[in-house]
Amino acid sequence: MGVNLNPIISEYKKTIKFSDLGNKVIAIDAYNTIYQFLTTIRDHTGKPLRDREGRVTSHLSGLFYRNINLLKERIKLVYVFDGRPPIRKLKELERRKVIKRESFQKYLEALERRDFEEARKYAAMAATLEDYMVEDSKKLLELLGIPIVQAPSEGEAQASYMAMKGDVWAVGSQDYDSFLFGAPKIVRNITLTGKIRYPSKGIEVKLEPELVRLEDVLRGLGLTREQLVDIGILIGTDYNEGVKGIGPKRALELIKTYGSIDKIPEARQWFSNGEIEEIRKLFLSPEVTDDYKLEFKDVDYDGVVKFLCDEHDFSVARVTKALDDLKKVTSIKSLDQWF
Numbered sequence: 628m629g630v631n632l633n634p635i636i637s638e639y640k641k642t643i644k645f646s647d648l649g650n651k652v653i654a655i656d657a658y659n660t661i662y663q664f665l666t667t668i669r670d671h672t673g674k675p676l677r678d679r680e681g682r683v684t685s686h687l688s689g690l691f692y693r694n695i696n697l698l699k700e701r702i703k704l705v706y707v708f709d710g711r712p713p714i715r716k717l718k719e720l721e722r723r724k725v726i727k728r729e730s731f732q733k734y735l736e737a738l739e740r741r742d743f744e745e746a747r748k749y750a751a752m753a754a755t756l757e758d759y760m761v762e763d764s765k766k767l768l769e770l771l772g773i774p775i776v777q778a779p780s781e782g783e784a785q786a787s788y789m790a791m792k793g794d795v796w797a798v799g800s801q802d803y804d805s806f807l808f809g810a811p812k813i814v815r816n817i818t819l820t821g822k823i824r825y826p827s828k829g830i831e832v833k834l835e836p837e838l839v840r841l842e843d844v845l846r847g848l849g850l851t852r853e854q855l856v857d858i859g860i861l862i863g864t865d866y867n868e869g870v871k872g873i874g875p876k877r878a879l880e881l882i883k884t885y886g887s888i889d890k891i892p893e894a895r896q897w898f899s900n901g902e903i904e905e906i907r908k909l910f911l912s913p914e915v916t917d918d919y920k921l922e923f924k925d926v927d928y929d930g931v932v933k934f935l936c937d938e939h940d941f942s943v944a945r946v947t948k949a950l951d952d953l954k955k956v957t958s959i960k961s962l963d964q965w966f
Contacts, residue, residue, distance in 0.1 A: 629802025630859040634875040636803055639844050640815070640837045648836065649701040651796040652921065653814055654776070654786035657706040658756065659800065660818045661764055664689025666751035672743050673734060673750025678940040686760055687939060690767055691931075693818055695949045698771070699956045702817070703923055705774045705795060708761065709782040713909055715866040727753045763939075770931045772924035784808045784913035794921060797838070804864070806841050807856050807910040813839045848879065856910045857888045857903075866906045870897045926953065 668685035669675050675685040697704060712720060730752035737746035765775055778785035786798045787808035797812035798805040805813050815837040845852060861878035863869025873881070885891045888903050928950050935941035 630804050630807060630864050631862055631875055632803040632806070632855075632859065635848065635858075635879050636806075636839065636844055639847055640839050643814075643836045643838045645697070645700045645702070645817070645836055647838075648814065648817070650703065652703040652705060652794070653797050653799045653817065654705045654707050654789050654795040655799045655818060656782045656786055656805075657708045657764065657775075658761075658782055659802075660706070661686045661690070661756060661760065662754065663801075663818065664693075665754040665756065665760075669747060669750060671747065672738065673747040675750075675754075678938075682763075682939070683757075683760060684763075684939050684941070686756075686764055687767055687935065688941070689818075690764055691771075691935060691941075691946070692949060694768075694771055694773065695953050697817065698926070699953055701957075704799075705776060705786075705789070705921055706764075706768050707776045707778055707782040707786045707789075708765070710777065710779045710914075713780060713866065713914075715905065715909065719865050727755060767931070767934060770927045770934055772926050774921045774923060776919040776921075779916050780914040781808075783810075784910075785915050786810065788913070788915040789919075803839075804859075806839075806844065806852075807859050807864075808913060809841075809852060809911075811841050813841075815839065849883065853907070853911065854882050854887065856907055857882050859910070860888060860903065860906050864906065864910075866909055867898075867902070926950070928954075 664686045665675065665683070668689050675683045676688055678684050694704065730749045734746055734749035734753055737743070737749055768775055776785060776789070783798070783800065783805050786795070786800075787805045787810035789795045790798050790805075790810045790812065797814045798810040799814045799817050801815055803813065816834045817836050841852070844850075845855065848855075850858075858875070858878040860867060861870050861873050861881065862875055881891055882888075888894050888898070894903070931950060932943065932946055935946050936943045
């Protein structure tokens with residue numbers, strides 16, 4: 628879902644180029660990225676790509692072609708996969724399951740009406756990430772030479788921890804939850820395509836990478852990280868629903884006035900005893916691990932073709948062309964280093 632901090636953070640975003648990220652290590656929240664591909668890579672009726680066995684392959688298509696482009700820029704990616712969710716998140720996950728079930732029913736109804744625009748919208752909302760999709764994603768990333776880290780709990784928490792340690796340069800994410808977990812830098816729009824389409828508005832918006840630094844946000848807003856967490860709690864996070872009627876700007880105003888949630892007079896009406904501290908702890912002291920190794924390997928070209936084309940029915944011509952383009956670019960860049 629992501630904490631809705633954009634209204635108070637947007638002015639601190641800085642547009643950058645992909646070339647600015649060359650040779651920098653960026654940790655990606657794997658589940659969020661895979662979901663992006665599952666929801667966006669579909670036909671006009673909302674159906675995902677599938678192989679001859681009926682297995683969904685939309686996520687593999689997104690992971691392959693997008694990562695090929697990022698590898699061309701010499702960006703060093705690390706994909707961090709979620710572990711078991713915190714107990715407080717189970718309620719949110721159950722809420723999402725209900726929405727997906729309802730959305731799937733609306734998808735079927737839209738198909739029956741031949742309202743394909745509505746069908747595509749509800750199909751995206753009904754997308755689910757199955758275990759086999761996760762395993763296939765890991766296999767493809769390994770064949771591309773991209774390191775995988777298994778988080779004990781939240782992937783964004785683990786990625787943020789790695790950034791705080793300096794093992795990665797930034798966290799790649801579309802939302803700002805990583806700031807609540809302590810990530811020093813977030814890079815946005817690197818796993819998406821060059822444009823994002825808004826069907827309801829009938830427009831397309833060009834996407835460029837954006838860099839946001841936590842220190843700029845905290846200094847600009849006059850906050851501590853702990854206070855930013857409190858703002859997130861007031862708005863609503865994956866661990867709580869937030870306070871009805873309080874948006875990002877009002878939450879900022881309250882925290883600036885009172886210093887913390889605990890000192891806001893109405894706070895006792897909004898939260899049960901110990902709830903605030905419990906949520907704060909999930910952001911400020913999340914479950915993470917040091918048990919990981921970031922080893923960047925060469926692409927297994929033959930292995931990629933066999934996996935995508937032989938096992939999952941991808942076009943041999945398209946896959947080999949993408950791999951050949953990567954070979955050419957990386958060869959040229961390697962040669963340039965000698966001069």
